[in-house]
Amino acid sequence: MNTTEIFLIALTIIYSLPYLIWRIGRTDYFAPLVVVQIITGILLGPGILGSVFPDYYAFVFNTQVIQALNGIAWWSVMLFVWVAGIELDLRQAWQHRLETSITAGLALGVPLGLGCVAALGMLLFPGWMGAKAMPWQFVLGMGMSCAVTALPILILLMEKLAVLRQPIGQRILRYASMDDIAIWAVLALILLDWERVGRQGAFLLGFAISAYGIRKLMAWLPERDRWYVGIIALAATGFTADWAGLHFMVGAFLAGAILDGHWFNQTQMDLLRHHLLLTLMPVFFLSTGLKTNWAMGGAAVFVVAGLLLLVSVFGKLLGMHLAGKILKWQRGEASLIGWLLQTKALIMIIFANVLLDKQIISSETFTALLLMAVLSTMLTVPVVSPKLARMQALVSRVE
Numbered sequence: 001m002n003t004t005e006i007f008l009i010a011l012t013i014i015y016s017l018p019y020l021i022w023r024i025g026r027t028d029y030f031a032p033l034v035v036v037q038i039i040t041g042i043l044l045g046p047g048i049l050g051s052v053f054p055d056y057y058a059f060v061f062n063t064q065v066i067q068a069l070n071g072i073a074w075w076s077v078m079l080f081v082w083v084a085g086i087e088l089d090l091r092q093a094w095q096h097r098l099e100t101s102i103t104a105g106l107a108l109g110v111p112l113g114l115g116c117v118a119a120l121g122m123l124l125f126p127g128w129m130g131a132k133a134m135p136w137q138f139v140l141g142m143g144m145s146c147a148v149t150a151l152p153i154l155i156l157l158m159e160k161l162a163v164l165r166q167p168i169g170q171r172i173l174r175y176a177s178m179d180d181i182a183i184w185a186v187l188a189l190i191l192l193d194w195e196r197v198g199r200q201g202a203f204l205l206g207f208a209i210s211a212y213g214i215r216k217l218m219a220w221l222p223e224r225d226r227w228y229v230g231i232i233a234l235a236a237t238g239f240t241a242d243w244a245g246l247h248f249m250v251g252a253f254l255a256g257a258i259l260d261g262h263w264f265n266q267t268q269m270d271l272l273r274h275h276l277l278l279t280l281m282p283v284f285f286l287s288t289g290l291k292t293n294w295a296m297g298g299a300a301v302f303v304v305a306g307l308l309l310l311v312s313v314f315g316k317l318l319g320m321h322l323a324g325k326i327l328k329w330q331r332g333e334a335s336l337i338g339w340l341l342q343t344k345a346l347i348m349i350i351f352a353n354v355l356l357d358k359q360i361i362s363s364e365t366f367t368a369l370l371l372m373a374v375l376s377t378m379l380t381v382p383v384v385s386p387k388l389a390r391m392q393a394l395v396s397r398v399e
Helices: 003-025 033-043 054-060 063-086 090-095 097-122 135-147 151-160 167-190 194-220 223-243 248-257 266-279 281-289 298-327 333-340 347-357 363-398
Strands: none
Touching (some): 003 054, 003 063, 033 363, 063 347, 090 167, 135 167, 135 363, 266 281, 347 363
16 A cells, blocks of 8 residues: 555544444543544544554554654644634733633642652652753753643533533633643743853844734734735744744744734634544544653552542642632632633644753653643543532522
């Protein structure tokens, strides 16, 4: 077979297998299709499929096929992060700045601090830190991985739980939006390269100037032209950010964050996100699974994943209970918000991919982070659903 035919075989597997597992297994309550796609990517990776059927794995996922899949994966995830940047609504956060800053600060800061402590412990054992990382980069990267909230997946889960348009849902979006900015700011800090600091300074200065021009242009253009100009700016910003050593994902987020959501039709934006998840992102999940590595032993990877999950969940819940005490929230709100903000899949996986690409973490650490992201997301709906029902019943009795 030629490369095109093998590539199409790979695509058939990528799209059919997770769909069949999701539909036949009826996993939607605890594992939405996105989560099933991520798990399937791990199963199709070298650690599982590659070890059980090495000849088959080498035939389907050969070098040429992987290169083609990587190109699709890079562009799909850039588009996804771009959309997430556009959907940030900082005006609502500013109107409720005291409450939002306290809550978002604790939601990020507490698990970040505990994650850094866990990372310091990991440094005592060889093989977890990447080949090109300095200890502070590894520690801060792992801490932020424990603090991440995946805003796009949070939106999907809150739609599923029918709380997205409710007041509590809008509050949670404000908190997650502020933390989303912090995630990319910390990533940019981790990626600072003193040998390329001139390039990075030039990029930031040039981006600030071009952002002003793009905003003026976007306000003047009709909506149909804004999509084209936005995508052109996305590709250009991703290139210049990567050229400067900050990674194209930072550029993708910045390209979206400078745009106002009201410049685009919200229905079309929702459809774009939906179609990205349907048509392109499964390829990214597969390419992510291909990077998993169990070389240090599955037991060690699972132990680290469990430790990071415990730190992440406890840190997020502790932060929200502290916020609830300070802001005098109603009973049960802190736990509900803490579990919803625990959703990590996608954004944390993107974050971990960048750390792996820059060799700040090892492939074993990446595998542990991937398992942690999947498990934390799978816990969200089963834990939140009964809590939400109890809270709604309590509100009904009060009324």
